[in-house]
Amino acid sequence: MEQSSETSTGEAGLDAYALGGRERTRRAARAAVAARRLAGEGLVGVALTWVDVSGITRTKTVPVERLEHAAAWGVGMSPVFDVFLLDDSIVSGNHIGGPVGDLRLHPVLERLVPMAALPGWAHAPAHRYAQDGSPHPLDARALLRRETDRLAALGWSVKAAFEIEWAVSKGDGDAFVPACKGPAYGMTRVTELAGYLRDVLGALKETGVTVVQLHPEYAAGQYEVSVAAEDPLGAADTAVLVRETVRAMSMEHGLAASFSPKVEADSVGNGAHVHLSLWREDAADGPANAMAGGSGPYGTTAPGEAFAAGILRRLPALLAVGAPAVASYLRLVPSHWAGAFACWGLENREAALRFVTGAEGERATAANLEVKCLDGAANPYLLLAALLATGRDGLDTDLRLPEPVDVDPAGLPEEERTARGIAPLPSSLAEAVAAFEADTVLRDALGEAVTDTVAAVRRGEIALFDGATPEEIAAATRWRH
Template sequence: MEPTSQTTLGGQDFGARALDGRVRARLGARAAEMARRLAGDGIVAVALTWVDVSGITRTKTVPVDRLEHAAAWGVGMSPVFDVFLLDDSIVSGRHIGGPAGDLRLHPDLDRLVPMAALPGWAHAPALRYAQDGTVHPLDARALLRREMGRLAERGWTVKAAFEIEWAVSDGEGDEFSPACKGPAYGMTRVTELAGYLRDLLKALKATGVTVVQLHPEYAAGQYEVSVAAEDPAGAADTAVLVRETIRAMTTAHGMAASFSPKVEADSVGNGAHVHLSLWRENAEDGAVNAMAGGPGPYGMTGAGESFAAGILHRLPALLAVGAPSVASYLRLIPSHWAGAFACWGLENREAALRFVTGAEGERATAANLEVKCLDAAANPHLLLAALLAAGRDGLSDDRRLPQPVEVDPAGLSEEERAARGIAPLPSSLAEAVAAFEADGVLREALGEAVTDTVSAVRRGEIALLDGATPQQVAAATRWRH
């Protein structure tokens, strides 16, 4: 793990002013060799991507023979992209806004892969630097690595994975028409789109993604893919790569994919649940999962419980990062398996925090937390940075979990919920932003520039969709993420 002040780029550790001449030369030499191999494999261009504050994957692309220069010197981009809204209109914050300024995008060579779903193209997530070689304060990938480093200083690592849900349309224009008609979770939906799903699985494997399972979901035309857990930075990068692979393969099959929290106003939305487990290296046993083998609730260790309790405690504020669109709150409703109440429970899919033990015999490796109240409008790197910060604070405070909830909280009376300390999560983006702005732990972890920019973008979207009906919100959001 990197020290707190560092991030990585292409396998090299860097400090606050890392991009000196020697580093640039090493990056350029490595990229030149990679470019030769890529060109030999038919790759003609590399997409350098980052996810903005509104959760949209943006890109600058370079021909493969410019990869060497891009790795050493970066590709120019305007900082103003951080204050784009989902409709590409622009707001301003105290730290970001206006036409002036420039950043440099540097491809992370360790994560550069050919995209099987986009023949001739490769993908590389980018780190964003100022022209003087310092890391840009709104670079969410750098923020995430910093939070990983803070946990590592205390001897902890985290494994993480995103579940990706999406809905497939074969309709024309912007309207949504489900591309399969079979029942929820039905084999019929696999049969209807078997060729598409087969090609998607092949493309993900060829791109280096380990798929754990793929299945039809509840809503019309909806599917979900689960991937193997990895370190948080890798998990966030993989989430972006999976989504773009799905998008490309869906387009290649003459259809469209929507990752929106609410594809249709009267249907179940798309989530992007996050799975987390806390680990410590033990001299006798190797890596040990703190979510299993302990005396705490359902086998958690004390540290595992504290980590989970820290996340549960900060869920209202975390929603401004993890359920960050107006459409998110059309999805986040009770009795829809969205986790609309700030509570936790063993395998309870109505709790915002679901504890998963795994099958008897593999709990030492399988036990984890699932955060269910999140969706794909989130920037995955920023979201994981915030989740790790919340868990780290729970460790610092030795925080304990309340009693678990075994039922749908919506089925309890208000008096019963109050007696058990079960509170509804924010029901609007404005409520979540207010909780986020008041949260000192997240403000310190993410920094003033990120905190202010997140708030500015969220308030911009609230104003943009003020007075819109649920149908209009769904339509405005459907094809943006």
């Protein structure tokens, strides 16, 4: 984790990460060494990326020889990007909006890597600071760093990983034309695009991403890659890197990759499920997985159950950051393995929270919670910050999980669902935004500026698609994320 050498990470506010003179000098020295290495490898440019509130990865780039200056003093950018909609139109919030102001992008040098899929280019996620060196309140990476530190102060850490789904098109225009014809999960799909998938795996490996598996998915032309779990900041960085690698390699093969929640209105959409496990850092024999080895449901410990219960309790509000597009609610429907009901269960792919024990013999390391109701329109940093905050609230209040669900909730009579407290998740972005704005835990964790800006951007997208058909929504969203 990249952090200032001058401050304590245990502080609650973002001011704990402010830049000072010694920190700028340290970063410049490290960047100078990195720049010489990159230049020696023939690289000429560095893409500094951040993810905006609409979930789109934005960038400014610098020549390798300017990396040292960028590390110390940043690269200028407007804060107005925080209120861009997915079509690049701009709304205004109470805290962000308009042409006035400037921020500085500073590369996270610990995550600086050459991009195998973009020869000559390196990638680094960026932190965003004000001109005085204070963190920008809308910097989602800084928010996530703060949430990991808050858990660390309580003796906990989290391992996280995103599953990345995408659909591959061979069409020349904006229409989606599946690039393969094989059946869902079929080996035929691997055979049809074997060279492409080989190069995706090779580029990810060369870029330093540990791939756990890659397989064909359900929808036409759809694939999924799973990566190794890591700390939450690393997991969000990796999610961005995987998508940009897949996008670049797709273009190299004359294809196009869509990560949209709904590529086609009449087909299954792309999810971006998040896997989480809670670890006790001060355990006697080293870090211990709180999702295993306990006396709670399916072997959870009391803290592991409380962490999961905190997330479950606030899923309706979490959707405003985890399923943040109008198109998300074309995907989030019952009986499509999207997790459309606020419930949990052991290996239940229709529950919003799927508990995974792992194979007998490796449960101590493998047990985790999968949050299924999320998609690729989410900002991974903001989403993980929100998930950690709600999990931490579960720990603070010692929450317990309700009874698990072992069937498709949609198949239960409505009276039984009501009696068991199994509620449908919001069926529209407007419902999710209302729950988000009313949630005091998320408001306190993310801050007023984030809460207001997220709501303003979501309402802007709702207005953008007012009266649009599902087909029009899918088409307008298809190539944006």
